[in-house]
Amino acid sequence: MPAPLAPAHTFGRRLREARLAKGLTQAQLGAVLGLDEENSAAPRVSRYERGDRVPDPATMEKLAQALGMPVAYFHATNDLVAETLLVMSRLEPEQQRELLTKGREDMLKRLRRWWLQRDAPSPMAPEQLQALMDINLLEIQLAALDALKSSTPAAEAARLRSHAWLASMRGQGPVGTPNWSELRAEARALNRDLAAALAAAQIDAPSEA
Numbered sequence: 001m002p003a004p005l006a007p008a009h010t011f012g013r014r015l016r017e018a019r020l021a022k023g024l025t026q027a028q029l030g031a032v033l034g035l036d037e038e039n040s041a042a043p044r045v046s047r048y049e050r051g052d053r054v055p056d057p058a059t060m061e062k063l064a065q066a067l068g069m070p071v072a073y074f075h076a077t078n079d080l081v082a083e084t085l086l087v088m089s090r091l092e093p094e095q096q097r098e099l100l101t102k103g104r105e106d107m108l109k110r111l112r113r114w115w116l117q118r119d120a121p122s123p124m125a126p127e128q129l130q131a132l133m134d135i136n137l138l139e140i141q142l143a144a145l146d147a148l149k150s151s152t153p154a155a156e157a158a159r160l161r162s163h164a165w166l167a168s169m170r171g172q173g174p175v176g177t178p179n180w181s182e183l184r185a186e187a188r189a190l191n192r193d194l195a196a197a198l199a200a201a202q203i204d205a206p207s208e209a
Contacts, residue, residue, distance in 0.1 A: 009051035014074050014082065016049040018067040032066040033059060057163045064146075072142035075166040081136055085143035096144045131184035138162060138187050141194040155197030162190045 019029050026049070030041025047053040048063075055063060057071075064071040070089040076082035088096055145159050165186065 011054065011074050012049040012051040015045075015063065015067075018069050018074075019045070019049075022067050024066075029063065029066060032062055054167055057160050057167060060163065060167065070143050070146040071163050072139050072146055072166075075142075075163065076139050081139050085139060088140070088143040089147045091147070096147065125180070127180040127184065128178075131178075131180040131187065134184050134187035134191060135166075138166070138191050138194065141191060141198060142166075145194060145197055152197070152200055155200060158190070158193035158197050162194060165190060 019026070022029075026042040026045040027037045028041075030043075030045045031037040033041070033044070035041040035044055044053075048055055060071055060074065064074065070085055073082050073085045073089070076085055142159065142162050145155065169183075
């Protein structure tokens with residue numbers, strides 16, 4: 001079952017792990033943002049890694065490129081999704097298509113199992129589960145779009161909107177019970193834009209439930 005949205009410290013942990021795997025210091029990573037390596041670079045990256053601050057989409061793009069990772073990896077709602085996105089970014093379009101289809105089938109199976117067992121106590125309301133599934137699908141489609149070598153202006157705009165939306169949710173932190181119906185509507189709208197972008201790139205995107 002999908003986990004709730006990842007907090008900022010999860011983003012920071014992934015950023016730190018990716019930086020260390022690349023063999024970079026905080027100052028060196030911050031330098032790719034055009035910051036002074038000796039003064040402002042390390043403190044800025046340190047704030048990102050502690051979860052005190054979330055970079056804007058343009059900054060995140062630069063960090064991801066420097067680390068050789070898809071942007072969506074850092075915004076994934078759980079570690080399993082994050083690893084899936086990382087694997088997908090390394091695949092060819094045909095392999096991405098297969099993984100997208102399989103991932104959607106698996107999510108639908110989970111939903112069906114939950115629905116058949118709905119009389120049993122469940123930690124999630126239906127709208128919460130549906131919203132999280134749509135958010136997970138958004139992450140999967142983003143990984144496929146991130147992996148493309150080129151895209152149309154419309155696809156690039158959809159990609160940036162989706163990353164900005166995920167980043168804004170992460171930056172909000174715990175602010176009470178989320179409006180899951182609203183989140184699902186927003187995620188589904190973004191998924192439709194991404195599906196159109198992937199279709200234009202001749203990568204089949206899974207349909208929404």
